[in-house]
Amino acid sequence: MKQRPSAATALKLAIVGLAAVTFAVACAPEEETEVSYSIAVFVPGVVEGSPTYEMLVDGVRRAANERDGVAVRVIEGGFNQAEWSEGLTSLSATGEYDLIVSSNPSLPEIAAEVAEDFPDQRFLILDGYGHNHESMATVLFNQREQAFLNGYFAGLVTTHDGLEHVRDAGRIGLLAGQEYPIMNEVIRPAFALGAQTVDPDIEVDFRVLGNWYDAGTAQELAGSMIDRGADVILTIAGGGNQGVIAAAKERGGYVLWFDSPGYDHEPGVVLGSSIIRLDTIAYERTLEAIEGTRSFGVSEVVGVREGYVDFDTEHSLYERHVPSDIRAEMEEIVGRLHAGELELEMPRL
Amino acid sequence: MIANSLGIMAPILIAALGGLISERAGVLNISLEGLMLTGAFAAVVVTAATGSIVLGLLTGVLAGALLAFMFSIISIDFGSNIFITGLGINLLATGGIPFISNQMFGTKGVLRFADMTLLPRVVFPFDFRIPLLHDLLFGHQIGVYLGIALTGLVWLGLYRTSFGLRIRSVGANPEALRLRGLSPERYRRIAIILSGIGAGLGGGLLALRLGVYLPNITSGRGWIALVAIFLGYRRPVGVLIAAFVFALAETVSMAAQGIVAVPNTVLLSLPYILTVIAMVVYSAARAGGNRRARSPR
Numbered sequence: 227m228k229q230r231p232s233a234a235t236a237l238k239l240a241i242v243g244l245a246a247v248t249f250a251v252a253c254a255p256e257e258e259t260e261v262s263y264s265i266a267v268f269v270p271g272v273v274e275g276s277p278t279y280e281m282l283v284d285g286v287r288r289a290a291n292e293r294d295g296v297a298v299r300v301i302e303g304g305f306n307q308a309e310w311s312e313g314l315t316s317l318s319a320t321g322e323y324d325l326i327v328s329s330n331p332s333l334p335e336i337a338a339e340v341a342e343d344f345p346d347q348r349f350l351i352l353d354g355y356g357h358n359h360e361s362m363a364t365v366l367f368n369q370r371e372q373a374f375l376n377g378y379f380a381g382l383v384t385t386h387d388g389l390e391h392v393r394d395a396g397r398i399g400l401l402a403g404q405e406y407p408i409m410n411e412v413i414r415p416a417f418a419l420g421a422q423t424v425d426p427d428i429e430v431d432f433r434v435l436g437n438w439y440d441a442g443t444a445q446e447l448a449g450s451m452i453d454r455g456a457d458v459i460l461t462i463a464g465g466g467n468q469g470v471i472a473a474a475k476e477r478g479g480y481v482l483w484f485d486s487p488g489y490d491h492e493p494g495v496v497l498g499s500s501i502i503r504l505d506t507i508a509y510e511r512t513l514e515a516i517e518g519t520r521s522f523g524v525s526e527v528v529g530v531r532e533g534y535v536d537f538d539t540e541h542s543l544y545e546r547h548v549p550s551d552i553r554a555e556m557e558e559i560v561g562r563l564h565a566g567e568l569e570l571e572m573p574r575l
Numbered sequence: 576m577i578a579n580s581l582g583i584m585a586p587i588l589i590a591a592l593g594g595l596i597s598e599r600a601g602v603l604n605i606s607l608e609g610l611m612l613t614g615a616f617a618a619v620v621v622t623a624a625t626g627s628i629v630l631g632l633l634t635g636v637l638a639g640a641l642l643a644f645m646f647s648i649i650s651i652d653f654g655s656n657i658f659i660t661g662l663g664i665n666l667l668a669t670g671g672i673p674f675i676s677n678q679m680f681g682t683k684g685v686l687r688f689a690d691m692t693l694l695p696r697v698v699f700p701f702d703f704r705i706p707l708l709h710d711l712l713f714g715h716q717i718g719v720y721l722g723i724a725l726t727g728l729v730w731l732g733l734y735r736t737s738f739g740l741r742i743r744s745v746g747a748n749p750e751a752l753r754l755r756g757l758s759p760e761r762y763r764r765i766a767i768i769l770s771g772i773g774a775g776l777g778g779g780l781l782a783l784r785l786g787v788y789l790p791n792i793t794s795g796r797g798w799i800a801l802v803a804i805f806l807g808y809r810r811p812v813g814v815l816i817a818a819f820v821f822a823l824a825e826t827v828s829m830a831a832q833g834i835v836a837v838p839n840t841v842l843l844s845l846p847y848i849l850t851v852i853a854m855v856v857y858s859a860a861r862a863g864g865n866r867r868a869r870s871p872r
Contacts, residue, residue: 275684275790405840433832434839440794441785443825446583450829465789468685472785476693491687 262295263516266317268328270303270310275465277486278504282329282352285508293516299323311336318344325515329353329504331408334364334525348522350511352504355574360523365511367502368529368572371563373413373460375530375537376482377420377430378559379498380458382552383480385425389549391478395455399431401447401470403438403463407575416570417460431456435466444469445476452479458497460484471495489543497547498556499538507534527572530563576826577710582784584822585718586611586777591800591807591814592722592729593773598804599733600766601746605661606646607774608797609668614639614775615782615792616672616686620679622783623688628695632779639775640768642668647764673790686788694718694783718780723815725773730811742766774800806854817854824849 267286273279283300290296303313310333317326318340328337329352337349338357348361355366380398383389400417402409414432421428431451435444444466448459452473460482461470467483471492474481481492483499490496507528514520528534537560538544539553562568590607597604604610617638622631642664650660673683680686697717703709733739741762744752749759774797781796782788799821806820807813828845831837 272683274682405838431833432839433829434843436840436843437794439789439791441787441789441792442583442586442781442794442796443829445785446579446826447829447832450579450826451833454833465685465791468687468787468789469785472693472787475786 260295261297263293263325264297264323265290265299265512265516266323266326267298267300268303268310268314268317268326269300270307270328270330270333271305272302273300278329278353278502281486281503281505282327282508285505286327286512288505289509289512289516292513296516307332311339314340315343318347321346324348325350325512327352327508327512329508331355331406334362337362348515350515350520352508352511353502355525355527358523358525363511363515363520363522364525365507366525366527366572367504368527368535368570369408370412370416370570370572371529372484372500372502372535373416374420374423374570375535375556375560375563376460376484376498376500377417378423379420379537379552379556380417380460380482381421381424381428382555383458383497384421384428386549386552389457389480391474391480392457393455395457396425396427397429397431397455397457399433399448399451399456399459401433401435401444401451401459401461401463401466403435403466405434409462411575412573413462435463438464438466441466441469441472445473448473448479449477452477458482467491487538487541489538489541493543494547496543498544499541501536501538503534503536529570529572530560531566536560576823576830577707578715579829580819580822580826581719582716582822583825584818585716585722586781587796587800587803587821588722588777588815588818589718589725589780590774590777590797591803591818592725592811593770593777594800595804595807595809595811595814596729596733596742596773597763597766597770598809599746600742600763601749602650602657602763602767602770603661603801604643604646604767604770605658605801606642606664606668606797607770607800608793608795609665610639610642610771610774611778611781611793611797611800612668612672612791613642614778616676616778616788617775618779619686619688619691619782619786619788623686623691626690626692628692628783631783632776635779635782636772636775639771639773639778641771643768643771643774644764646771647767650767651760651764669791676788684790687786691786692783693786694780716780716784718784721776721780726811726815733811806850816857817850820853821846821850824853 267283269279273283287298290298303310314336325348327350331354333351334354334357337351338359341359341361351364354364384392384398386392398421418430433447444463448470451459458480459470461467462484470481474495480497481495483496485502487501488496488499537556539556590611594604594607614635618631618635621634622628646660646664649655650657677683694716696714697720745759745762752759782792803814803817806817824846828842831842832839
């Protein structure tokens with residue numbers, strides 16, 4: 227009698243089949259044309275779900291599409307910071323790429339080390355500063371201005387008497403995924419400064435999640451902040467941001483977003499959002515590098531004045547949910563920063 | 576404070592109770608984390624599609640049970656090592672969910688749906704205003720009541736039914752069960768599936784409170800649940816206490832972040848330290864009690 231395959235065998239086959247398909251998809255070659263300039267985008271993490279890395283990849287691709295014969299390859303370095311150096315080294319070692327583009331505050335240091343071994347490799351690092359290595363160009367966003375704008379907006383919200391979830395505790399919150407130098411010495415004080423520019427008595431409740439993904443714990447932390455009187459919370463906690471939204475929905479409160487427009491995450495709850503135009507600067511600097519006009523060995527800081535840091539006041543949900551007097555005051559403060567009437571220099575850390 | 580702790584406790588407790596059953600049947604199920612993750616994903620997707628929390632939770636349970644069933648096939652029928660199988664299930668969940676999510680929704684990241692129904696708080700038709708007791712009893716998430724009810728149910732099942740006796744004897748002495756003409760494999764399989772049900776429900780409750788699914792949403796809660804099984808001396812009430820102590824420590828560390836002048840990074844490790852201290856004190860007291868009971872008068 228012919229034996230029928232057992233359920234177990236079928237399961238085994240299914241697993242092997244699934245693995246084979248995944249492998250085949252992963253190995254599918256990209257389209258190839260005549261390549262005169264080759265760019266590797268090294269993503270220290272994964273692109274999916276990270277608005278800043280999406281902007282990075284988008285900007286570089288846009289620049290590449292403007293010129294013929296430019297190839298772009300995106301390499302995801304994963305979340306393990308210890309492996310980034312290895313990733314950059316092996317990319318440089320291939321000698322295939324005219325330019326390696328990346329974005330992360332810890333990348334300049336790593337790239338500078340790699341550059342010692344591969345002096346011909348060019349690096350463009352965004353959202354990072356320093357290490358004026360001759361083959362590296364870095365661009366840092368003025369996060370002091372950015373956090374100040376968030377703080378100023380939070381101050382306007384918490385002192386406003388026409389918003390549903392505002393109580394009179396005069397308290398605002400900041401949730402960070404982790405503590406790091408720019409968080410402790412730039413973002414946190416600038417956020418407080420912004421709020422206290424509106425009202426010197428406003429207190430900032432600062433909490434740390436301890437990682438960038440645990441939304442369940444972020445929900446409890448934000449809940450505890452709201453219970454202690456924080457009506458509006460700026461969340462810079464990666465995946466944890468979702469927990470802050472859930473807490474604000476559950477208990478009544480407002481959320482502020484950082485880096486990318488967050489209004490669509492929860493209309494009416496995410497009330498304000500500061501933005502960095504990482505896609506624009508990635509596009510512009512990459513294009514300059516392709517054309518050979520970009521000078522390396524330079525570290526630049528860009529902010530509101532240069533148009534790369536802003537507060538997103540254009541979104542329809544912002545107009546719908548934010549009272550007009552707050553909107554007017556935000557326009558004014560952004561205008562003052564833009565005109566250089568108000569200067570907030572980014573400290574060198 | 577107590578209400579917050581109970582909320583944190585619920586998913587961990589429910590997953591741990593399931594894990595307890597399989598541990599008592601002699602299978603240490605280290606895939607609780609992956610099973611919770613699967614339950615969370617299934618619950619969010621189905622709740623979003625149907626608008627029904629109940630259907631979502633049931634699907635979470637079913638997904639956990641199915642994956643646990645697969646665990647049982649690999650470990651019992653193929654005879655593979657349970658730790659390797661458990662690791663494999665965890666890897667399958669962390670790798671497979673983004674794959675499925677990408678196929679279904681075009682994203683491997685955060686899954687957020689418009690007008691998502693959130694887990695309701697339970698409202699009782701009666702209430703009374705004794706401050707501490709009121710906080711202890713009322714206004715919790717549904718998971719808290721479920722978790723406590725399930726603790727009772729698992730206790731009853733394990734210690735007051737012949738089924739529970741068999742589950743426990745599979746773990747303690749499978750040969751005895753075989754001699755009585757019963758199949759230890761069958762009871763092991765049921766126990767593994769029950770652990771999948773618990774983990775799937777725990778994961779579903781966690782995700783539906785948030786109303787979103789995101790990668791690593793469980794963030795080690797499955798592992799904490801596994802630890803709670805042993806800290807709780809492999810007994811349902813012990814597991815309840817262990818899960819609560821951990822949750823209370825976490826709540827204390829969160830509240831302290833806003834008040835105490837200790838670096839937040841130090842406070843973040845407090846739950847782990849406090850849990851270990853509490854359990855050491857507890858076991859020391861227990862050992863002391865046992866010695867006194869045994870010492871000749």
